[in-house]
Amino acid sequence: MARYRASGCxxxxxxxxxxxxxxxxxxxxxxxxxxxSAMFRKLFPFLLLLISACTPPVTDSLEAASTSTEKPIxxxxxxFLADIAQNVAGERLQVESLLPFGADxxxxxxxxxxxxxxADSALLIVNGAEYEHFLEPVLENAGGERTVVEASAxxxxxxxxGTEHGVDPHLWLDPNNVILYVKNIHDGFVTLDPxxxxxxxxxTESYSIQLQELDTWIREQVDSIPAEHRLLVTNxxxxxxxxxxxxxxxxxxxxxxxxxxxxxxxxxxxxxIDQIKASGAPAVFLDAAESPNLANxxxxxxxxxxxxxxxxxxxxxGPPAGTYIDxxxxxxxxxxxxxx
Amino acid sequence: MYPHxxxxxxxxxxxxxxxxxxxxxxxxxxxxxFHLHVGERIAVVGPNxxxxxxxxxxxxxVMQPSNGDVNVYGSTPRGHVCIAYIPQRSxxxxxxxxxxxxxVMMGRIAQLGLLGWPKKRDWDLVHETLKIxxxxxxxxxxxxxxxxxxxxxxxxxxxxxxxxxxxxMDEPLSGLDSPSQExxxxxxxxxxxxxxxxxxxxxxxxxxxxxxxxxxxxxxxxIAFGLPDDVLQTDKLVQAYGGRLRSVDGDKVLTVDDCCDExxxxxxxx
Amino acid sequence: xxxxxxxxxxxxxxxxxxEPLQYPFMLRGLTAAVLVGIVCAVVGTYVVLRGMAFFGDAxxxxxxxxxxxxxxxxxxxxxSLFWWALGTAVIAAFGIGAISKNxxxxxxxxxxxxxxxxxxxxxxxxxxxxxxxVDLSHFLFGDVLGVSTGSLWLILIFGGxxxxxxxxxxxxxxxxxFDPILAVTLRLPVGLxxxxxxxxxxxxxxxxxxxxGVALMVAMLVTPAATASLLTHRLPVMMGLAALFxxxxxxxxxxxxxxxxxxxxxxxxxxxxxxxxxxxxIKRLRN
Numbered sequence: 047m048a049r050y051r052a053s054g055c056x057x058x059x060x061x062x063x064x065x066x067x068x069x070x071x072x073x074x075x076x077x078x079x080x081x082x083s084a085m086f087r088k089l090f091p092f093l094l095l096l097i098s099a100c101t102p103p104v105t106d107s108l109e110a111a112s113t114s115t116e117k118p119i120x121x122x123x124x125x126f127l128a129d130i131a132q133n134v135a136g137e138r139l140q141v142e143s144l145l146p147f148g149a150d151x152x153x154x155x156x157x158x159x160x161x162x163x164x165a166d167s168a169l170l171i172v173n174g175a176e177y178e179h180f181l182e183p184v185l186e187n188a189g190g191e192r193t194v195v196e197a198s199a200x201x202x203x204x205x206x207x208g209t210e211h212g213v214d215p216h217l218w219l220d221p222n223n224v225i226l227y228v229k230n231i232h233d234g235f236v237t238l239d240p241x242x243x244x245x246x247x248x249x250t251e252s253y254s255i256q257l258q259e260l261d262t263w264i265r266e267q268v269d270s271i272p273a274e275h276r277l278l279v280t281n282x283x284x285x286x287x288x289x290x291x292x293x294x295x296x297x298x299x300x301x302x303x304x305x306x307x308x309x310x311x312x313x314x315x316x317x318x319i320d321q322i323k324a325s326g327a328p329a330v331f332l333d334a335a336e337s338p339n340l341a342n343x344x345x346x347x348x349x350x351x352x353x354x355x356x357x358x359x360x361x362x363x364g365p366p367a368g369t370y371i372d373x374x375x376x377x378x379x380x381x382x383x384x385x386x
Numbered sequence: 387m388y389p390h391x392x393x394x395x396x397x398x399x400x401x402x403x404x405x406x407x408x409x410x411x412x413x414x415x416x417x418x419x420f421h422l423h424v425g426e427r428i429a430v431v432g433p434n435x436x437x438x439x440x441x442x443x444x445x446x447x448v449m450q451p452s453n454g455d456v457n458v459y460g461s462t463p464r465g466h467v468c469i470a471y472i473p474q475r476s477x478x479x480x481x482x483x484x485x486x487x488x489x490v491m492m493g494r495i496a497q498l499g500l501l502g503w504p505k506k507r508d509w510d511l512v513h514e515t516l517k518i519x520x521x522x523x524x525x526x527x528x529x530x531x532x533x534x535x536x537x538x539x540x541x542x543x544x545x546x547x548x549x550x551x552x553x554x555m556d557e558p559l560s561g562l563d564s565p566s567q568e569x570x571x572x573x574x575x576x577x578x579x580x581x582x583x584x585x586x587x588x589x590x591x592x593x594x595x596x597x598x599x600x601x602x603x604x605x606x607x608x609i610a611f612g613l614p615d616d617v618l619q620t621d622k623l624v625q626a627y628g629g630r631l632r633s634v635d636g637d638k639v640l641t642v643d644d645c646c647d648e649x650x651x652x653x654x655x656x
Numbered sequence: 657x658x659x660x661x662x663x664x665x666x667x668x669x670x671x672x673x674x675e676p677l678q679y680p681f682m683l684r685g686l687t688a689a690v691l692v693g694i695v696c697a698v699v700g701t702y703v704v705l706r707g708m709a710f711f712g713d714a715x716x717x718x719x720x721x722x723x724x725x726x727x728x729x730x731x732x733x734x735x736s737l738f739w740w741a742l743g744t745a746v747i748a749a750f751g752i753g754a755i756s757k758n759x760x761x762x763x764x765x766x767x768x769x770x771x772x773x774x775x776x777x778x779x780x781x782x783x784x785x786x787x788x789x790v791d792l793s794h795f796l797f798g799d800v801l802g803v804s805t806g807s808l809w810l811i812l813i814f815g816g817x818x819x820x821x822x823x824x825x826x827x828x829x830x831x832x833x834f835d836p837i838l839a840v841t842l843r844l845p846v847g848l849x850x851x852x853x854x855x856x857x858x859x860x861x862x863x864x865x866x867x868x869g870v871a872l873m874v875a876m877l878v879t880p881a882a883t884a885s886l887l888t889h890r891l892p893v894m895m896g897l898a899a900l901f902x903x904x905x906x907x908x909x910x911x912x913x914x915x916x917x918x919x920x921x922x923x924x925x926x927x928x929x930x931x932x933x934x935x936x937x938i939k940r941l942r943n
Binding site for chain 1: 676679680681682684685783791793794799801802803804910913914915917918919920
């Protein structure tokens with residue numbers, strides 16, 4: 047009974063909105079205050095009925111979402127997670143990203159619409175390892191219940207050099223970790239939609255093969271860099287896992303730690319310049335979303351170049367980093383070019 | 387930018403016709419007409435808020451009248467740089483980091499020109515004017531270190547440095563002790579010798595009668611303007627001062643209660 | 657033995673001063689801090705004498721939407737942001753000047769309303785980027801370690817223009833500030849001169865933005881000049897002392913920032929405030 051009322055309420059609201067706008071436009075050619083108030087006066091009793099039929103809205107709409115014939119809403123925190131998950135979901139589910147393209151999860155400020163999206167979702171995929179700090183207030187405010195899949199669950203995490211208790215969340219920059227990501231996501235999907243288990247399993251297998259191919263390709267590319275040049279300098283400590291896997295040394299970062307939020311002190315900047323000069327690192331690498339100002343000065347003082355078109359925390363809308371695999375290939379190509 | 391309109395010598399130095407002026411929405415001056423000749427010494431007398439400052443500002447070209455004409459040597463005030471307005475001492479920021487000499491030198495700006503710097507000639511002139519007003523030994527003092535009388539004399543020196551021919555002094559004698567007042571009044575003699583025309587706003591009717599050629603009675607309207615004996619008549623004074631007149635000892639002495647503006651709320655009665 | 661120890665402390669002392677100077681970014685930062693300090697101090701002298709501290713603070717905050725717009729349009733290169741800041745500052749200076757004159761509202765109130773509204777507009781614009789925390793902090797608190805050589809040239813040229821203008825119109829600004837009625841009777845172009853002064857303040861703020869940031873700008877305008885006002889009764893000396901205090905604050909502040917690892921803009925302002933406090937207390941004790 048409750049579910050019928052809820053969906054009727056939703057449909058009714060949609061219909062009301064459509065009617066009043068077109069009516070007003072016909073009457074005057076543009077929305078006029080007394081037109082609007084006249085509409086309200088006529089429809090007020092009807093509105094009252096609707097409102098009483100629709101409270102409380104949140105739980106009802108959740109029920110509606112999970113039991114209506116529409117697909118359940120699946121959210122991922124970031125664009126790259128959404129892409130990875132979509133590969134597992136195939137045609138059966140639509141995975142949306144909470145963060146837009148180009149956003150930086152470290153410094154992201156959530157808006158009310160984010161709370162609404164999370165509230166409406168049936169499944170939420172997060173990276174985990176303390177990456178999504180911004181989600182804490184959102185989840186609190188959204189209330190309700192949903193399955194939360196922590197993609198990096200079960201992986202060994204590095205410590206964050208910048209803070210005492212923190213960990214480095216950038217696991218996805220090593221494709222081998224993503225193979226475990228897709229397993230966790232697969233399990234989450236199966237819980238949500240048991241009927242699709244076969245589809246999910248076969249998608250997972252084929253995508254995992256692609257990830258292994260990616261890993262092989264990266265190794266080949268890295269081999270073309272002379273050993274003494276396999277040195278990385280980044281804005282913050284984002285390439286820790288990548289460096290470990292493929293044999294790079296991280297000389298230092300502009301900002302200490304794994305979050306882009308801090309600002310370096312003068313002594314830290316000075317120390318980094320010395321380290322770059324001493325190690326012979328050929329370049330400083332920045333994510334496209336990071337402010338290049340300090341990095342430019344450091345690179346110029348150290349006499350090295352700055353590469354600013356990398357994508358560590360977000361895909362791009364279309365090329366060159368439209369999918370996770372494209373993103374990794376693009377990044378590796380740029381890095382290899384700069385270090386050769 | 388620094389006009390030096392020629393002075394038409396056949397014209398009275400100041401010719402004011404039917405001027406009215408608004409201040410804060412009310413009429414500060416209503417239909418005032420008079421003229422002055424070169425070298426005259428005029429006392430402008432009236433209660434607070436009568437429009438004395440407004441009259442000076444209109445004559446100096448600082449304020450525009452809403453009606454009427456003002457002519458200085460035949461042309462509007464804004465064409466001249468020879469008119470000096472000496473402000474009330476209470477309106478000045480005495481903490482400003484300038485010395486006496488600095489303030490007097492400000493009067494020379496019109497002669498110095500846009501990007502000009504003071505030359506020896508200008509400094510000599512400044513020191514001469516300071517000698518005239520007897521402030522020569524204080525030329526380097528910061529202005530807050532002066533007494534009231536010295537502050538007043540400094541402004542007169544500035545007006546002299548400006549080479550002003552018409553000086554408008556807004557209550558220069560108020561708040562000064564007798565010797566200081568004497569000093570200022572003596573200076574007025576020196577100014578007369580230099581053919582400077584002077585208008586002085588004052589509250590002291592006795593001084594007005596004794597030291598000035600003509601007296602102007604002003605209370606928004608020009609009540610009277612002429613020789614002291616003609617102007618300082620009871621009926622005219624009553625017109626000017628309204629209910630603030632008090633006669634002491636019969637008709638022999640009149641005192642003026644000039645504490646407050648008409649229409650102000652205050653805690654005492656007159 | 658003692659001579660050896662003396663030699664050692666001498667060496668450490670010299671090293672203490674020289675160590676930061678071997679890094680070009682520190683040299684650039686020090687130069688920027690000194691140049692900006694001098695310009696702010698000289699212009700700030702007039703700000704203090706004319707009681708325009710609130711106006712100065714408001715103007716600094718009012719340019720945020722313009723800078724935010726530039727950031728959104730051109731992606732945040734600091735050199736291009738200088739031009740956006742300059743344009744917005746000049747427009748804002750005239751705007752605040754014009755609106756605060758047509759008052760049924762007190763000038764103080766008008767300035768407050770405009771300042772808060774424009775600042776909020778700026779934050780709203782920046783927040784559309786949604787990952788704005790770092791860059792907003794650069795606007796608010798400065799980014800003196802990130803000053804490029806190009807920025808230094810801009811500071812030198814425009815700062816120099818400001819100082820030249822103040823020198824050229826020295827006696828006009830002096831008269832206008834001390835006795836505006838005298839300025840009118842001497843037929844100075846009072847309206848133009850006032851607008852010119854507003855423009856100079858606007859340019860000063862644009863020039864100083866990267867070094868101190870919006871939030872601390874008013875301190876660079878006011879504090880060194882206020883300190884100087886306690887020490888002299890002569891305007892040229894006041895300007896000179898203000899410039900001296902500002903430069904010293906810049907240098908000492910940056911050294912403090914280097915050795916104590918604190919934000920450079922804040923270190924400079926704290927040093928300037930310390931100078932003021934010391935001078936103030938000494939004067940107090942003397943009396």
